[in-house]
Amino acid sequence: MGDYPSSRSENATASDSGVIGRHTRGAGTGVSPSSHDEPPFGGGGGALPKKARFGMEAGFKGLSVAAGAMVLVIIVAIAIFLISKAVPAIRADNENFLTFNQWFPNETEPRFGIAVLAFGTLLTSIIALLVAVPIALGIALFLSHYAPRRLATPLGFVIDLLAAVPSVVFGLWGRDVFMEPVREFSTWLNKYFSWIPIFGGDGPFGRSVLLGSLVLAIMVLPIVTSLSREVFRQTPGMNEEAALALGATKWEMIRTAVLPYGKPGVIAAVMLGLGRALGETIALAMTLGIVFNISFNIIENGGNSIAANIANAFGEANETGRGALIASGLVLFAITLVVNMAARAIIYRRREFRDSAA
Amino acid sequence: MSLLDREAAGVVMTPDNIRTKRLPLGINLGIAAAGLLIAAAVVYGFGIGNYVLVVVLGVVFYLIGLQVVAGRIEGPRTARDRMWKTLIYAACVLAILPLASVVWTLVSKGVERLDGNFFGTSMNNIGARDPEGGAYHAIIGTLEQVGIATLIAVPLGVLGAIYLVEYGRGRFANTVRFFVDVMTGIPSIVAGLFILSFWVLIVSPWFNNGTPRFSGFAASLALTVLMLPTIVRSTEEMLRLVPGPLREGAYALGVPQWKTILKVVLPTALPGIVTGVMLAVARAAGETAPVLLVAGGAASINFNPFEGGQQSLALFVYQQAGDASRYAPARAWTAALTLVAIVLILTIAAKLLARRNSLSK
Structure with a gap:
């Protein structure tokens, strides 16, 4: 009641004017009279109450604006505080932070660099996406175009549940269960394909980039699947029917009508998956070999990533060590921010395009 | 022919x-x-x-x-x-x-290890040779941390969504909407590092004679950062589904806008908002990385989230998985089962609620 202490009829008059002013713009679309500062119609003399400057309306609006701005504040604050802790550590670093490939930040003469970690992060994420994206697109097409409705709904539900399983559980599963098959597979690959450098080496195998990437692929799968499924579902029925009417088989219809239409959405989905893969921590901390060297060999014990290194090295880090980890986190934050912004920009452009076309 | x-x-x-x-x-x-x-x-x-x-x-x-x-x-x-x-x-x-x-x-x-002992005891005084030990302290920690995070994130998130739907026009609102989407993709470890550098290393020494203090509350703050964008997005979608005539009916009766939002729009969208909150809670309960960085991870029961280290279920799984004791893997798997049960029950309940929701049909 706050700002309208007078009688109820006056109250009604005041708000009425706001509604009229707004109705002329967009009736029925649910837009609200957010601007009460428009002058009321007709003047009306003394019957209209004075608009309270600091009433409930202004207060509530202020609160909600503040809550909305909070998101921007948090993102800026993340950058500021990470930088504030990272800069002293990078100053103390005796090597080049970007190119040095060892991690000894806790010693009296700290030497650390992010080269290995950044390389490992990219390598695991890219392999994970190479495995996950074709499968995810297959499932998305199955759910949107092949499966009968009775099967598509529960299967989509199961895929969503896959997204809800915590990453630590995938890490535990990858380490205790999945490692054995991957080790056998690696040994097999090494036996017959060791002439390819990425499958070379003489072991031991198992806790490798391959294991980490495959676990990561399983975790990225639901994100790419659910977004692509939505995009594929939105293909205009006219396009599909036109393709079928021209005699296209189902696959030709998908290739000529569904895939081109969904392409921007699929790219965005892949980039969101990439963002998730880059930032994944615990599952990789439990499955990678945590070794500091740059190697393309994906089946030997080894591999590392920025996030996994933070989780592993945090326990014994001193102040410079923490700063160094925060600095690596800052790099990760910057990379994921760019990837996510690019993905969202693609989705946004597409949405506006669709709205204007409709 | x-x-x-x-x-x-x-x-x-x-x-x-x-x-x-x-x-x-x-x-x-x-x-x-x-x-x-x-x-x-x-x-x-x-x-x-x-x-x-x-x-x-x-x-x-x-x-x-x-x-x-x-x-x-x-x-x-x-x-x-x-x-x-x-x-x-x-x-x-x-x-x-x-x-x-x-x-x-x-x-x-x-x-x-799915027995009463597991759910009734902590890891206090449990050595490498003891087969007992449980996750009582971790369950307490998870409930308190997620609870506090929900208490902070829900009002903020719902208000933010109200801003985006009811008040937000123009460039600023679009910017906020864009960055809410971007924020959903922030890695959880970065949220943990943010709270580490902001709360644990800079703010908490003020209350603690100059030494950084790891606490359950810091973990709640990190989880809040992760929950906020999810809640804003799902609430925004639900608020957009509320029919315009409902609002206009309220305005026509002379109800001011803030009251229309509180008494008409929010109750209509409530089931959908609850669904979104439950999904966000489920996701937050499974987060390990931020808790690992800021909660401290104590082995004993600690009900106070503001003082002393706290454990959480996800962190418990991670620590037991890395433990050398031959009894640790069993504890890790039982804790993982408990965690997945909690998360999946929340998720499935949320989805069923969403299916019964008349707005989103």
Whole structure:
């Protein structure tokens, strides 16, 4: 009641004017009279109450604006505080932070660099996406175009549940269960394909980039699947029917009508998956070999990533060590921010395009 | 008529030759069996692998055989159609396999320690040789941390969504909306590092005689950062579904806008908002990385989230998995089973609630 202490009829008059002013713009679309500062119609003399400057309306609006701005504040604050802790550590670093490939930040003469970690992060994420994206697109097409409705709904539900399983559980599963098959597979690959450098080496195998990437692929799968499924579902029925009417088989219809239409959405989905893969921590901390060297060999014990290194090295880090980890986190934050912004920009452009076309 | 006469004179029109020829199911199955047999012969004959390779090679041979045979009978285009269909079905099977394996291992390994002792005791004074020890302290920690995070994130998130839907116009609102989306993709470890550098290392020393203090509350703050964008997005979508005439009816009765939002818009959208909050809570409960950085991870029961280290269920799984004790894996798996049970119950309840929700239909 706050700002309208007078009688109820006056109250009604005041708000009425706001509604009229707004109705002329967009009736029925649910837009609200957010601007009460428009002058009321007709003047009306003394019957209209004075608009309270600091009433409930202004207060509530202020609160909600503040809550909305909070998101921007948090993102800026993340950058500021990470930088504030990272800069002293990078100053103390005796090597080049970007190119040095060892991690000894806790010693009296700290030497650390992010080269290995950044390389490992990219390598695991890219392999994970190479495995996950074709499968995810297959499932998305199955759910949107092949499966009968009775099967598509529960299967989509199961895929969503896959997204809800915590990453630590995938890490535990990858380490205790999945490692054995991957080790056998690696040994097999090494036996017959060791002439390819990425499958070379003489072991031991198992806790490798391959294991980490495959676990990561399983975790990225639901994100790419659910977004692509939505995009594929939105293909205009006219396009599909036109393709079928021209005699296209189902696959030709998908290739000529569904895939081109969904392409921007699929790219965005892949980039969101990439963002998730880059930032994944615990599952990789439990499955990678945590070794500091740059190697393309994906089946030997080894591999590392920025996030996994933070989780592993945090326990014994001193102040410079923490700063160094925060600095690596800052790099990760910057990379994921760019990837996510690019993905969202693609989705946004597409949405506006669709709205204007409709 | 004339074309048909010219091109294929003398062909009698019977149902058999005007219909498109289809590959009979028997031949299809035959190709599959033959593919598997050849694969088995090759693999075991040369001794180059086990049954997994047989299946993989079998699928490859089946695809090749299908391409050749169906190409003869149905034409190359239909054959390609068949091949892609097979690949798409195979992708589905491939995705179900790990999930089934995860669920099976969780249950089979998790029941080992699923007893009263596990849910009633902490890890206090539990050495490497003790088979006992439980996750009571971790469950307390998870509930308190997620509870506090929800208390902070829900009002903020709902108000933010109200701003985006009811008040937000123009460039600033679009910027906020864009960055809410971007924020959903922030890695959880970065949120943990943010709270570490902001709360634990800078703010908490003020209250603690100058030494940084790891606490459950810091973990709540990190979880808040992760929950906020999810809640804003789901609430925003729900608020947009509230029909405009409901609002206009309230305005026509002279209800001010803030009251319309509180008394008309929010109650209408409430079931959907609750669904979104439950999904966000489920996600936050499973987060390990931020808790690992800021909560401290104590082994004893600590009800106070503001003082002393706290454990959480996800962190407990991680720590037990890294523990050298031969009893630790059993504890890790049981804790994982508990965690997945909590998360999945929340998720499934949220989805069922969403299905009953009249707005989103």
